[in-house]
Amino acid sequence: MSKTRTQPSARLRIVLAPAMALGPGKADLLQAIEVTGSIAGAGRSLGMSYRRAWTLTEALNSYFAGPLVITKRGGSRRGGASLTELGRDVLSLYRRMEQRTNSVIETELAALQCLRKADR
Amino acid sequence: MSKTRTQPSARLRIVLAPAMALGPGKADLLQAIEVTGSIAGAGRSLGMSYRRAWTLTEALNSYFAGPLVITKRGGSRRGGASLTELGRDVLSLYRRMEQRTNSVIETELAALQCLRKADR
Numbered sequence: 597m598s599k600t601r602t603q604p605s606a607r608l609r610i611v612l613a614p615a616m617a618l619g620p621g622k623a624d625l626l627q628a629i630e631v632t633g634s635i636a637g638a639g640r641s642l643g644m645s646y647r648r649a650w651t652l653t654e655a656l657n658s659y660f661a662g663p664l665v666i667t668k669r670g671g672s673r674r675g676g677a678s679l680t681e682l683g684r685d686v687l688s689l690y691r692r693m694e695q696r697t698n699s700v701i702e703t704e705l706a707a708l709q710c711l712r713k714a715d716r
Numbered sequence: 717m718s719k720t721r722t723q724p725s726a727r728l729r730i731v732l733a734p735a736m737a738l739g740p741g742k743a744d745l746l747q748a749i750e751v752t753g754s755i756a757g758a759g760r761s762l763g764m765s766y767r768r769a770w771t772l773t774e775a776l777n778s779y780f781a782g783p784l785v786i787t788k789r790g791g792s793r794r795g796g797a798s799l800t801e802l803g804r805d806v807l808s809l810y811r812r813m814e815q816r817t818n819s820v821i822e823t824e825l826a827a828l829q830c831l832r833k834a835d836r
Contacts, residue, residue: 607729607737608817610828613722618828661833686831689824696820697728701813708730708738708809711802713781 604705608697610690616659618690622652626679626687629653629665635677653677660686724825728817730810736779738810742772746799746807749773749785755797773797780806 609619628638639649657663664683668676679687729739748758759769777783784803788796799807 602731602733605731606813606817607731608821609727609729610825611722611725611727612828612832617727659833660831682831686828689827689831693726693821693824696824697726697817700816700820701728704809704813704816705730708732708806711780711806711809712732713779 604708606694606697606701606705608690608694610693612659616655618656618686620694622656623687623690623694625649625652626656626664626683629677630679630684630687633676633678635665635667638677656683656686724828726814726817726821726825728810728814730813732779736775738776738806740814742776743807743810743814745769745772746776746784746803749797750799750804750807753796753798755785755787758797776803776806 607620609617611617624642625638625644628641629635632638632641635649635653636646638644639646642649653665657665660682662682663680664686665677666680668678727740729737731737744762745758745764748761749755752758752761755769755773756766758764759766762769773785777785780802782802783800784806785797786800788798
């Protein structure tokens with residue numbers, strides 16, 4: 597029986613401030629908001645509580661020069677949501693950094709993979 | 717009064733297995749072991765408990781094809797420690813990935829910095 601082995605992969609976290617980072621979690625959340633059209637739907641699609649999805653969104657919105665996510669219905673926190681132009685810019689900057697990173701570390705990732713124990 | 721603002725910076729984490737990653741913390745630990753010549757000293761220099769430094773070292777040692785860190789005195793867990801050749805290879809692979817990452821994302825980091833709120 598052969599066991600599937602995990603391929604080493606990179607996760608890029610951008611530390612923006614001491615208690616604020618932009619990593620795969622927030623990037624996936626922004627992307628899921630764009631896809632699902634709501635914060636609740638994005639949270640569900642990522643297995644994240646609504647509360648957590650909302651908290652992360654608020655953190656992003658208050659860090660940048662303007663909101664990255666706007667909710668469509670004025671009063672309702674559970675209404676539809678979408679990315680602003682700034683939100684799409686931030687997401688696309690992150691994805692570009694992620695792609696560039698992956699493209700320049702391929703050799704080292706492969707080397708790390710060769711250095712692990714045979715049963716890993 | 718001007719407040720020092722955090723420059724956005726990248727942290728690279730290599731996910732080796734579902735519960736095992738190599739990131740800045742373990743890389744700094746390996747480097748500190750090489751510098752201080754002991755796991756306890758490395759932990760102290762990083763503000764990390766001896767227990768945590770030891771646990772991370774053990775995790776690294778059991779993941780790779782051989783130990784990355786060897787303790788110098790046979791019986792004593794608190795004796796001197798140093799990196800093996802494999803340990804130095806893994807550390808240098810990680811540092812190279814980190815440098816390459818930083819060199820390819822400069823433009824995007826600068827752009828992210830421009831997009832943050834004025835008081836950040």
